[in-house]
């Protein structure tokens with residue numbers, strides 16, 4: 001691990017790896033393929049960049065974004081990592097020079113556009129090179145079930161197969177449902193991959209949905225009252241970006257814009273204006289944002305309903321990368337449905353329409369749900385690890401019967417800790433309520449500091465909270481003759497106050513004077 005630490009500090013200026021990066025990197029270095037699903041900002045790039053530097057040979061990074069390759073390579077060079085890229089913007093002479101550099105062993109990371117991988121010329125040249133890893137960035141693009149399908153990603157597997165020596169193959173994405181996950185692993189030909197499924201839940205993204213409001217008035221008010229903050233406003237269409245930009249600029253707001261219909265020069269200039277905070281608000285289509293690493297985006301407004309949840313989650317995922325609050329406002333009118341359908345029917349290839357319309361249906365269900373928005377998204381991605389209610393989205397806040405149970409949960413968990421995880425629900429209830437039953441006196445549990453700390457609560461209420469903890473994975477149950485409650489990693493997060501607990505109690509747990517929990 002020393003070499004890893006040295007490289008980490010020397011090149012990247014980072015002191016330690018995150019837990020998830022550590023296990024992913026260890027797997028890559030042991031030669032095992034990896035499928036890694038981590039949210040945007042989760043530190044995926046570091047996994048392949050660092051392993052590239054540790055392993056002998058060169059790492060090929062397949063990336064769909066030609067426009068970002070140069071930035072990425074410039075960044076790597078600036079920190080002393082020999083990197084290059086190959087894409088359609090270069091002349092043959094330039095590509096030949098780069099290939100010679102690679103062959104001479106003076107390049108460690110080579111970014112390549114997937115289109116290049118089906119050329120006989122490249123396949124032959126790469127066969128003379130010691131390739132340690134093929135890292136596929138935005139790996140979900142290979143699956144037609146994904147929202148970003150790129151046919152050229154289908155070149156990757158045949159390319160890998162054509163190599164005399166198979167390198168370790170790693171796939172990274174921030175967005176993939178179960179179907180996309182399976183498809184991606186298949187289509188990239190990953191061999192018995194280590195699958196890392198990073199928690200999707202970002203507790204600092206506060207999702208708010210507004211229905212049938214005056215969108216322009218909302219936006220004007222919001223920017224005015226948050227003028228010190230940086231935010232992104234996403235529109236569905238280029239002309240919506242233009243008209244909103246003109247309207248807001250004319251009344252003196254610090255705004256800029258970005259969409260695919262603008263020249264590269266203007267796009268770069270506007271992107272820099274936003275990144276360097278010469279302008280506070282970026283108005284853009286979904287063309288803006290991939291690979292943008294700005295940590296202090298405090299709000300993301302969607303002027304209308306996005307076409308799918310994958311895109312929506314990716315877009316709001318650009319907010320709050322520094323871990324502090326980012327407010328995500330989705331402005332939804334029922335008219336958005338027709339516009340989105342129209343967009344799909346007119347701009348999507350016929351064979352993809354059915355898939356896109358299905359995804360749109362889920363997006364509509366999201367906009368119409370009364371349940372927790374975060375829970376909806378996590379279920380959509382098949383991330384069932386996480387608890388049920390976020391307690392911060394506009395539905396949770398609206399939901400009267402949803403209670404903040406953090407204090408109660410902490411009392412229960414600390415009692416569990418004090419009793420050394422040796423008992424089941426009934427004994428726990430008795431200890432917490434200060435009831436001196438046989439088991440309590442036998443094991444001298446009445447001497448614990450947590451004895452009777454929930455004296456004022458009914459045993460039904462305590463059981464309800466324990467069941468909520470179990471349901472939300474915040475505590476485990478070891479089944480057996482005597483079932484025992486066990487602490488897990490999530491329990492410690494609650495105990496340390498790093499995670500809040502929200503839940504609904506059954507009706508008879510609440511007493512008549514409406515003061516929650518009283519006996």
Ligand code: ADP
Nearest residue numbers: 014016017018039040041042043044045046293
């Ligand atoms: P992703 O590719 O998953 O979107 P990045 O690799 O771009 O995420 O990382 C996001 C940010 O977090 C970058 O600024 C990166 O330098 C930083 N980062 C990554 N790993 C670590 C770490 N172990 N410690 C501190 N910062 C990190």
